[in-house]
Amino acid sequence: DAGVIQSPRHEVTEMGQEVTLRCKPISGHNSLFWYRQTMMRGLELLIYFNNNVPIDDSGMPEDRFSAKMPNASFSTLKIQPSEPRDSAVYFCASSLALGGGRDTQYFGPGTRLTVL
Amino acid sequence: KQEVTQIPAALSVPEGENLVLNCSFTDSAIYNLQWFRQDPGKGLTSLLLIQSSQREQTSGRLNASLDKSSGRSTLYIAASQPGDSATYLCAVLYNTDKLIFGTGTRLQVFP
16 A cells, blocks of 8 residues: 555645645545644644544644545645745544544655745 | 653663653543654554553563553664664553654664
């Protein structure tokens, strides 16, 4: 298996632009997680899906952030409009579990976002 | 508030030493605890997962213990190698289904 795939690996954009991050979970996994990692706040869960349904989006910082999972093999995290404080590494992870993080989570390589 | 703390924040040791990394959590009503490894510029790799009913888990040179009553977990690395150099993160899962991560211990093992 190729593992969790994220694209792009690096993204540099200007403030105010729309940014879309993409994730392909491991085939057969039914839970998908979006995390953000910064030096100041460490790793934080933004949102997670179970069987393509958003379960907990309480970590989404603002209405500028939105996430979708149209099918079991694809998810997007969109920031519109982007701001410099959104600069971080965004990770996607997936797991095979009845719900949430109750089984081992497998992480993608991350997308390093820089907003100028 | 559910918090996870890791001590030390950084550790530098010569090759061959046995190491102990510490993780403490404020709320003992956990579902499970996981240890991850993160290499620079890379994602996280799961090392060990301990269910709340378990006391320890072992994988190769790694052993993780869990003491729920005291809110502590330790990751023991035997006979450390330069390839063990990375950041080690512990994460606690509560019944909210949300993993709470510690800030990590950055380990450097020099030859």
